[in-house]
Amino acid sequence: MIVEVKNLYKTYELGETKIEALRGLNLSLAAGEFTALIGASGSGKSTLLNLIGCLDRPDQGEVVIAGQNTSTLTEDQLSEIRNLRIGYIFQAFNLVPVLSVFENVELPLVLRADVTPAQRKERVLRALDDVGLSTFVNHWPNKLSGGQRQRVAIARALVTEPSLILADEPTANLDSKTAHMIIDLLLEMNKKRNVTFLFCSHDEKLINRVQKIIRISDGKLI
Amino acid sequence: MWSWILAYRNLGRNKRRSLATGLAIGAGFVGLLLISAYLYRAQLALQASTVYLNNKGHLALFKKDSIFEFTYRPSRYIITLDEQNKIAEILKDLDADIEFTGRYLTGTGLINNQTKSTPFIATAVEPEVYNRTLNHSEVNTWTPDWVFPETVAHAGKFIENPKLVSITESMAILIGKEPPFSKYNEDERNIQLIGKTFYGDLNAVDSELGLRHTTGMALAEDTSLVVSLSQLQALYATDGIQYWAIFLKDASNIKRVQKELQKKIKEKNINIDVYPYYDDEWGAYYVGSLGFLFVIACFFVVLICGAVVLSVVNTTTLGIFERHKEIGTLRATGFPPRAIYSLFWKENLILSLIALSAGYICAEWIASAVNAANIKFQPPGTQGDIRFVLITKIQITLALGFIVLLINFISTMIAVRRTTKANIVNLLSASGG
Amino acid sequence: MKTLLLFLIATFTLRAETALDLLKESDRARGAVGDGLSWNLTIDTEEDGEASAREFDVKVKDADAYVEATGPARNKGEVYIFNDRNMWFYKPTLKKPVAISARQKLTGQAANGDIASTNYSRDYEPTIEKTEEINKEKFFVLMLKAKTNTLTYDKIRYWISAKTKLAMKAEFLNLQGKAFKIGELSYKNSVKDEGKSIPFVSELKITDAKFPKNVSIIRYKNPKAEKVSTSIFNVNNLSR
Numbered sequence: 001m002i003v004e005v006k007n008l009y010k011t012y013e014l015g016e017t018k019i020e021a022l023r024g025l026n027l028s029l030a031a032g033e034f035t036a037l038i039g040a041s042g043s044g045k046s047t048l049l050n051l052i053g054c055l056d057r058p059d060q061g062e063v064v065i066a067g068q069n070t071s072t073l074t075e076d077q078l079s080e081i082r083n084l085r086i087g088y089i090f091q092a093f094n095l096v097p098v099l100s101v102f103e104n105v106e107l108p109l110v111l112r113a114d115v116t117p118a119q120r121k122e123r124v125l126r127a128l129d130d131v132g133l134s135t136f137v138n139h140w141p142n143k144l145s146g147g148q149r150q151r152v153a154i155a156r157a158l159v160t161e162p163s164l165i166l167a168d169e170p171t172a173n174l175d176s177k178t179a180h181m182i183i184d185l186l187l188e189m190n191k192k193r194n195v196t197f198l199f200c201s202h203d204e205k206l207i208n209r210v211q212k213i214i215r216i217s218d219g220k221l222i
Numbered sequence: 223m224w225s226w227i228l229a230y231r232n233l234g235r236n237k238r239r240s241l242a243t244g245l246a247i248g249a250g251f252v253g254l255l256l257i258s259a260y261l262y263r264a265q266l267a268l269q270a271s272t273v274y275l276n277n278k279g280h281l282a283l284f285k286k287d288s289i290f291e292f293t294y295r296p297s298r299y300i301i302t303l304d305e306q307n308k309i310a311e312i313l314k315d316l317d318a319d320i321e322f323t324g325r326y327l328t329g330t331g332l333i334n335n336q337t338k339s340t341p342f343i344a345t346a347v348e349p350e351v352y353n354r355t356l357n358h359s360e361v362n363t364w365t366p367d368w369v370f371p372e373t374v375a376h377a378g379k380f381i382e383n384p385k386l387v388s389i390t391e392s393m394a395i396l397i398g399k400e401p402p403f404s405k406y407n408e409d410e411r412n413i414q415l416i417g418k419t420f421y422g423d424l425n426a427v428d429s430e431l432g433l434r435h436t437t438g439m440a441l442a443e444d445t446s447l448v449v450s451l452s453q454l455q456a457l458y459a460t461d462g463i464q465y466w467a468i469f470l471k472d473a474s475n476i477k478r479v480q481k482e483l484q485k486k487i488k489e490k491n492i493n494i495d496v497y498p499y500y501d502d503e504w505g506a507y508y509v510g511s512l513g514f515l516f517v518i519a520c521f522f523v524v525l526i527c528g529a530v531v532l533s534v535v536n537t538t539t540l541g542i543f544e545r546h547k548e549i550g551t552l553r554a555t556g557f558p559p560r561a562i563y564s565l566f567w568k569e570n571l572i573l574s575l576i577a578l579s580a581g582y583i584c585a586e587w588i589a590s591a592v593n594a595a596n597i598k599f600q601p602p603g604t605q606g607d608i609r610f611v612l613i614t615k616i617q618i619t620l621a622l623g624f625i626v627l628l629i630n631f632i633s634t635m636i637a638v639r640r641t642t643k644a645n646i647v648n649l650l651s652a653s654g655g
Numbered sequence: 656m657k658t659l660l661l662f663l664i665a666t667f668t669l670r671a672e673t674a675l676d677l678l679k680e681s682d683r684a685r686g687a688v689g690d691g692l693s694w695n696l697t698i699d700t701e702e703d704g705e706a707s708a709r710e711f712d713v714k715v716k717d718a719d720a721y722v723e724a725t726g727p728a729r730n731k732g733e734v735y736i737f738n739d740r741n742m743w744f745y746k747p748t749l750k751k752p753v754a755i756s757a758r759q760k761l762t763g764q765a766a767n768g769d770i771a772s773t774n775y776s777r778d779y780e781p782t783i784e785k786t787e788e789i790n791k792e793k794f795f796v797l798m799l800k801a802k803t804n805t806l807t808y809d810k811i812r813y814w815i816s817a818k819t820k821l822a823m824k825a826e827f828l829n830l831q832g833k834a835f836k837i838g839e840l841s842y843k844n845s846v847k848d849e850g851k852s853i854p855f856v857s858e859l860k861i862t863d864a865k866f867p868k869n870v871s872i873i874r875y876k877n878p879k880a881e882k883v884s885t886s887i888f889n890v891n892n893l894s895r
Contacts, residue, residue, distance in 0.1 A: 050647050
């Protein structure tokens, strides 16, 4: 299993109110699975995604990524896990505006001492080629369309050759045609690289094309 | 390399803010450099004045405990002729370090021109030494406007005529003999110095008005008188001296030479203390003046550094707020907290280096302009004007630059610290860039 | 009322006259006599544990005095001249004499003005403060106020014996009226004045009022009346 979630609890405090976002959730994802996490607003799907992505810490329970229990890791160790094992695709693309397309995609690799500059270049170009943007290497993000930006984000997520890619509403800011293209791309990457995908979405077109659907409601899987 | 590129490019995201912060750092640096330039020059001028013009020497030999007591009991604290001979032998051994030495005596009395008399506080000098101190290169370099040109030009006249006295313009007015003294005939220039010998007897010696000097201090102008050592010794009926000043070839050797002197004096069993010119008791004016300037400078330095810190913290904080999402993304892709620190610190470093370079050029230009303008002012308590001069020194500039960079670094850490500890999810869900 | 006023004025005038008379009488024993006087003077001083001695030859006539230092050797040849209330100092190495003040310290407790003759009746305004009995002898205690500020002392409290008309004690006062020096006089000498032998001061002991261990004793020796030439009192004769 690439992802194992055991008895996960997470509570948020909003002023004097306590909100139990996750209540004893259990989940497993195998390598290469293309899985959608669906649920109503406030059901806890983003919280679950964040905990799996090691962007936050659970109050109780374990998150095991590629056999490593992340609950006891330090902040630096979690950073390493995120860099090596996990790729992120954000709803708003989250590209760095002062870096070119090439540099944005290269960003996760600059921390890797085991990757030489030549290897870095090769992997970036390959990732951009995979997403069909090899001719946009020196472009600036503000000169790209929404779909192109999301493809850059996907390339950035792929460039570290992660075991798992997490996407929170990856097509929410795109028009339907572009969203369709992105979905095709994600599926292609899933098949080509055997990367496990887990994403949240309300997009019916995306949901209809997944292998597996996980429904969540009131912090529990249903 | 990438982080430097990213840092540099981030400066251009809000050019106006970067410019404002750069100006604050640059202006602060200019302020620090100019303050240090003034302090540096003031310190060197005070040093040259204290050592040479005030006849204190780099080191001075006194009878034990006599610095204050000599005035009340001169006969008890005089350095006798016998002791002087022993000291002379010791000084021979330190020839390599010593440029020259001078023996001095001070005392009080009345100066009288038959119709008027006024009190004096005399400094008795060896004529050759007096000539040498006034014409010293340190005096020419650092305090040329603290001494009358005529005083320097005529410094050798004591050698020709040891009966001459040098008085201030104030004293000359008090005794009704305004300078130039050359306009008076020999009889009119004759004056008498009256005082008590060290035995307590009334005594007087004939002297001649001939030279003019200034003390640089308004309080001392009415009573200051310079006379040759032999004259004052005759007045006080003594062959002793009050202190022996030592002028070194290299001022940086003061501590070592002082130690050696103390050791040799102890071996010879002479009851003598050795004081450097910056001693609290011996060099009180030097220490006090420099201390005062230092306190004032520190006050301004604290103000300037405070302004720089606030400016950097403000700018960095604003930048962080605007880039919460970006920081969250970097953290999400595996950047540890220290990498975020590093990114912002490098941004501020690049900005600081540019600002410091511009500030340095600006400060040098201002200093040159001020020096060329030949501005004169009269500090409180001084007699006459002195030139306002700014002198920069590369070591001080580098040290101050380092301090500014350090302040910058600390300010950045203060601003960034909270963000690096923030929850990544909160960063990612923030509005803005 | 008028009568009372006249009586009071007369009384004070009488007392003032009496004070002045007393003073004049006592001055005679301190050098204010005849056509000229001379004597030898020694001053022995004990000050802050250190002893010193000075010797002088003194010649006086009326308001002038000529004092020449005769010992110790370092002071030999020094001259002090008193012309009325002006004082001059001279030594052979000087081209001209130097004007000095009577108040300046000469040696120990003795001021320059102490070594010449004393003419308090000329220089001070006397009033009788009180009478006092000391060792069964009656004394008039006079308060003397200086007529000018060039005199040696501003105020003196002066004890004059009612019987002998000799001044036995003096308190030298500062402007605040506090005694800073105390003088005690003895009269074992005598001189001839208009054929008559009168007592003459033999010793004046001056003590520091605050530090009684600091003392100067002025001893008057060999006083004699003699004709003194006025030229020796001429300051101009001293210049080289």
